[in-house]
Amino acid sequence: MSLSDLFTEIIIDHYQHPHNHGLIPSPTHSSRGYNESCGDDIQVSLIVEDNVVKDAKFSGAGCSISQASASIMTDLVKGKSLDEIKELSQKFYEMVKGENGEPGEEMGDAVVLQGVAKFPVRVKCATLAWHTLEEAIKK
Amino acid sequence: MSLSDLFTEIIIDHYQHPHNHGLIPSPTHSSRGYNESCGDDIQVSLIVEDNVVKDAKFSGAGCSISQASASIMTDLVKGKSLDEIKELSQKFYEMVKGENGEPGEEMGDAVVLQGVAKFPVRVKCATLAWHTLEEAIKK
Amino acid sequence: MIRNNIKSDFPIFSYWESRGKPLIYLDSAATTQKPLRVISTLEEYYSQFNANVHRGTYELSQIATDIYEEARSKAAHFINAPQPESIIFTRNATESLNLIAYAWGLNSLKEGDEVILSEMEHHSNLVPWHIIARHTGAVLKFIRMNGDYLLDLESLKKNLTRKTKAVSVVHVSNVLGTINPVKEITALAHEAGAISIVDGAQSAPHIPVDVQDIGCDFYAFSGHKMCGPTGIGALYGRYDILEKMEPFLGGGEMINEVFPTTSNYAKPPYTFAAGTPNISGAIGLKAAIDYLEEIGLKDIEEYEMSLGDYAAHRLAEVEGIHIFRPHTTGTGVISFTIDNVHPHDISTILDSEGIAIRAGHHCAQPLMRKLQVQSTARASFYLYNDKSDVEALASALEKSVSIFSPRRINVVK
Amino acid sequence: MIRNNIKSDFPIFSYWESRGKPLIYLDSAATTQKPLRVISTLEEYYSQFNANVHRGTYELSQIATDIYEEARSKAAHFINAPQPESIIFTRNATESLNLIAYAWGLNSLKEGDEVILSEMEHHSNLVPWHIIARHTGAVLKFIRMNGDYLLDLESLKKNLTRKTKAVSVVHVSNVLGTINPVKEITALAHEAGAISIVDGAQSAPHIPVDVQDIGCDFYAFSGHKMCGPTGIGALYGRYDILEKMEPFLGGGEMINEVFPTTSNYAKPPYTFAAGTPNISGAIGLKAAIDYLEEIGLKDIEEYEMSLGDYAAHRLAEVEGIHIFRPHTTGTGVISFTIDNVHPHDISTILDSEGIAIRAGHHCAQPLMRKLQVQSTARASFYLYNDKSDVEALASALEKSVSIFSPRRINVVK
Ligand SMILES: Cc1ncc(COP(=O)(O)O)c(C=O)c1O
Numbered sequence A, B: 001m002s003l004s005d006l007f008t009e010i011i012i013d014h015y016q017h018p019h020n021h022g023l024i025p026s027p028t029h030s031s032r033g034y035n036e037s038c039g040d041d042i043q044v045s046l047i048v049e050d051n052v053v054k055d056a057k058f059s060g061a062g063c064s065i066s067q068a069s070a071s072i073m074t075d076l077v078k079g080k081s082l083d084e085i086k087e088l089s090q091k092f093y094e095m096v097k098g099e100n101g102e103p104g105e106e107m108g109d110a111v112v113l114q115g116v117a118k119f120p121v122r123v124k125c126a127t128l129a130w131h132t133l134e135e136a137i138k139k
Numbered sequence C, D: 001m002i003r004n005n006i007k008s009d010f011p012i013f014s015y016w017e018s019r020g021k022p023l024i025y026l027d028s029a030a031t032t033q034k035p036l037r038v039i040s041t042l043e044e045y046y047s048q049f050n051a052n053v054h055r056g057t058y059e060l061s062q063i064a065t066d067i068y069e070e071a072r073s074k075a076a077h078f079i080n081a082p083q084p085e086s087i088i089f090t091r092n093a094t095e096s097l098n099l100i101a102y103a104w105g106l107n108s109l110k111e112g113d114e115v116i117l118s119e120m121e122h123h124s125n126l127v128p129w130h131i132i133a134r135h136t137g138a139v140l141k142f143i144r145m146n147g148d149y150l151l152d153l154e155s156l157k158k159n160l161t162r163k164t165k166a167v168s169v170v171h172v173s174n175v176l177g178t179i180n181p182v183k184e185i186t187a188l189a190h191e192a193g194a195i196s197i198v199d200g201a202q203s204a205p206h207i208p209v210d211v212q213d214i215g216c217d218f219y220a221f222s223g224h225k226m227c228g229p230t231g232i233g234a235l236y237g238r239y240d241i242l243e244k245m246e247p248f249l250g251g252g253e254m255i256n257e258v259f260p261t262t263s264n265y266a267k268p269p270y271t272f273a274a275g276t277p278n279i280s281g282a283i284g285l286k287a288a289i290d291y292l293e294e295i296g297l298k299d300i301e302e303y304e305m306s307l308g309d310y311a312a313h314r315l316a317e318v319e320g321i322h323i324f325r326p327h328t329t330g331t332g333v334i335s336f337t338i339d340n341v342h343p344h345d346i347s348t349i350l351d352s353e354g355i356a357i358r359a360g361h362h363c364a365q366p367l368m369r370k371l372q373v374q375s376t377a378r379a380s381f382y383l384y385n386d387k388s389d390v391e392a393l394a395s396a397l398e399k400s401v402s403i404f405s406p407r408r409i410n411v412v413k
C-alpha cells in the first residue's frame, strides 16, 4: 500500500477546495450522516425535480477522503436520475472495497478514490457521503 | 494424601452413629450453619449455665467429615467454659489447616480430624460445626 | 465418529499423565478442557495481532477487528443465527441471561406481568429474574417436572395466560441431562404472545443447535463449556427485538453520540457492547467452534449419548446407587447419590484416584429440593472421555461403598 | 530505570520486526501489548490447571481456585486495598463503573439526588450515569476544566450540595494525560457526605496507586491496559459499602440460598460474581501485575513522564501542531491536531510508516466539544516505547504536513 495511491493530487485538491460546499436553503431532500468512529459529519442537501437531481451540496467536516468523496459525488450526481444514482452508488461501494475489477466510465472523477480499496480502515470515510445521499433520496 | 488419613474408623463410626444428635427443646443458645458449596446444614443447640456448657446437641445433614466433627465437638464441649471453648475452636482451626504442629491433649477425640489438613477441599466441612458453635455462643 | 486419540488434542491430559497422576476429568458440565488449537490461538493473537478493536485507524487494529468480527460470524453460524449482528458477546451464559433480564425485563415488565421458568433451572436463569421481579413487580411461575425428570408441558399450558410476557427454560439440564422440547415450548410461548428464552449453556457444547428451527427469541451460551476460553459467552437475540431494546451496560463502543447528560446508541449488536471486549476470548471461542465443527456436533451428540447410556447402565450395578436421569433423551450428564455415602465423600474418594467429579447442588437448589436431596454427585462426560473412564468411575464408586459400608470387614488400607 | 532491552519482553515487536515491518506502537492508552510472561501464564493455566473455581471438590479445582484467589490478593495489594475481599473481578473498567451505577446507584439514588462528574470523563463514566439517571431521576453535574486542562476544584465546591450523593471522576485523562487530584476531590466529596468514585483505567497502568491514601470508596481499572489479557478488570470497593449493596448480576456463585422466587446472597466480593468468572483472565492479570511490580510503578511513572515531556517538546516543532496537554502533571498521553491535516489522515500516513496512533474522539465526545475539535490524534506511550519512537513519530508528522501543505511543491512519491 502506497500513500500516493490514496492521497492523490486530485483528492487533496478537492479536500482543500471542495466543490458544492454549503447548504441548499430549501432542499427537496436532505440527510445527515455521521461516522462515529472518526467523527466525520456530513449534511447532504438536494433539489430533485422529476426524479432528476438538479442541485446537490454538502456541508460538515471530516477527513480528506470523506470531504473529497462528497465534493466529487455532488459534482457527479447533478443531472442524474435517482435510479442512475442508486446504481452508481452500488458501483462506488464495489470500487472502494476493491470488488468487481476496474470501475467503468460512469464513475467519472470518483475513480480517484479507487486507491481506498488498499486502505480498509478508510473505506467508511469514502462511503459516508454516498450513504448519506442514499438516505436523503430514500426519504 | 492417603484416604485412610481422612476416613478413619473413628470418623466413620461417628458419622454412622453420631453422638448428641437432635435438638435441645429450650436451648439457651443455638445457631444454624450452612456450607453453600456442598449443602451441609447444621443446627447447634446448647444449654449454657454460669458460662459453662451443660448440654450440647446438633442436627442437620452433611458429609462424614462435617457430621463426625459435630458429633465429636458436642462431646468435647460439654462441661467446658465459654472461654475454654473459644480457645479450643482456634486450636481446632489450626489443626485442620495443618498449622502450628501437633495438637495438644485438650483436643481429645477431635485429633482424629487431623488428617483433614491433607485435604484442603474438606477443611470447610470440618470447621462448619465449630463456626456454628461460635456463632451460637456469640449471641 | 470420535477419533480414538482425541485426548491427545488436550495438553492437560498429557501433563498429568507425565507426572504419573493421569487425570480422569468428569466435570465438563462445569467447564471443559481446552484443545491445543484454542490455547495456541490465544498465544498467536497476543504475539502477533493484539490491538483494540473497532476504533482503530491503523492496520493492526483492522486485523484485530476483522478476526474479532469473524468470531461473531462463526458464533452466529454455529447456532444458525440469521445474521452475525444478532450475536452479542458477553462474559458467559450468566451474563447473557442477565442482559435479557435487565435490558429487556427491567424496561418491559410491569407489575403483575408473568415470567415462566421451570423447576429444573440453573441459578443463572432464576436469580436474575428474582432481581427484576423485585424491581418491576413481575411474578414468576414454574413449569413442573414429572417423575421421569421431564418437563410437563401441560403445566406450561396451564400457566400461560395473557399476562405471560416471557418463558425462559434451560435447553439441557446440567443436573439431569434432560433435553427439553424447546421448540414446542417456544411455539406455546409465542401462541400466548410471550417471548421465548433458552438457556443453552449445556446444549451448545453437546448437541447441534439451530435457533431458527427452535424459533426462540433469545439463546444464551458460554465459551468455556465448549472447549473455549473462560470469560467469553454469547447471547443470540432476534434482531428486531434487539433493535427495540434499551441498552444494558453503558460506555465506550455502544454509543453513537454522547452529550454531558444524555446519549444515543449504536445499532445492535454494538448497543450491548460497552467497553473493550474480551477480544482474545472471542477469538479463542472461534477456534473452539472450528474444532468442534470439524469433529461434528452430530457425532459429538451421538458419542456422548451412547457413553452416557453406557455409564448409566454400568453405574446402576453399584450397590445403593440412585441415578437421576430420564429414560429417554439423556445426555452425558449423570447425577447420582449412593446410600450411606455422602456426595462430598464420594468426590474425595474419587479424587484420590485421579477422577474429577462434582458434588453439591450444581447451582440448582430448587431442583435439589424437588429431588428431595441435599446434593448429588455428578459425572459429566465430553468428547475426550471414553469407556475406560466409565470403568474407572464405577470401580472407584464401588470402593466408596466399601469404605462406608455399615458393617465394614476390611479396614481401609 | 527501565531496562534498555525491554521491548524484547513483548513478542509482538519481534514478530513484526522479523517480517520487515517494525511496529512502533503508540496506542497503549487504548490497549497495551503483552509480555511473554503473561502469554505463557495463560498457556500454562490451560495446559495444566484448568478447572472451574470455588465449587470444586477435587484437587485440580482447588489448585485453580487457589491461583484465582491469589490473583485477587495480588490485585488488592497492587492498589493497596485493605483486603482481598474488597476486589471484585469484572470484564473491564467499563463494567466496574456500571456495577457501581447499577448495584449502588439504581438502589440508592432518588429523584433529585445529584451525581457529580467532570468535563473530561470517558464515555464509560458518563453513559452508565445517563442510564441510572433516567431510571431514578437523579441529576448529573460537572466539574469544569480550566484552560490548562486541569479540573477546577472551585467548580466542584460550588456544585457540592446536600443533594450530592456521589462524585465520580477520572484519575488520569485518556485524552489529556492530566492527573487529577483525586485525594482532594475525595476529601471534598466526603465532607459533603457523598461517596467518591475514581475511574482508574489510565492510572493503574502508569502511576503508583494507593486507594487508602486517596481515600476513595470505589476505584475501577482494566487489565488489558496494563499488560494483562482482555476480558478482565477490577473494581475496588470499600468493604462496608459493598456489604450494604444489593447484587448486580444474578446467577451461580453469588448466592447463598436460592428458592423458586427468592434468593439470598453470598458475602462480598462473591455477591458481585455471577457465573463462571474469567479465570484465565484473572490469572493473566496477576502475571501482568507481577511484571509491572518487578519493574516498579514509580520507575514506570518517571520514565513515561520524561518521555511524555520529551515528546511534547519535540512535537511542538511540527508546523501547525496544537497539543492538548497540561503544563504540569502530564503523563505519556499526547493528543494533538495539525492545521490542515485531519487526524484520520495523520493516522493513515503514520500507519504507512508502521506507527500506530489513534485518531478520533477517544470515547470522550463531550470533552472534544469543550476543546472545540471534532477529533484529535493521540500518541500514547508506555514502558516499551523510547525516544527513537518519538523521533519516528515527529518525522512522520512532518511528512504529513508536507503531503497536505496548501502549496505543495513535491508530488507524493
Ligand atoms: C479513562 C478511561 N476510562 C474508562 C475506560 C474504559 O476501559 P475499558 O474499555 O477497558 O472498559 C478507558 C479506556 O478506554 C479510559 O481511558
Ligand SMILES: Cc1ncc(COP(=O)(O)O)c(C=O)c1O
Residues within 6 Å of the ligand: C029, C030, C092, C093, C094, C095, C122, C124, C125, C170, C172, C173, C174, C199, C201, C202, C222, C363, D252, D274, D275, D276
Ligand atoms: C444450565 C446452565 N445454565 C447456566 C450456566 C451458567 O454458565 P456460566 O457459569 O458459564 O455463566 C450453567 C453452568 O454452570 C449451566 O449448566
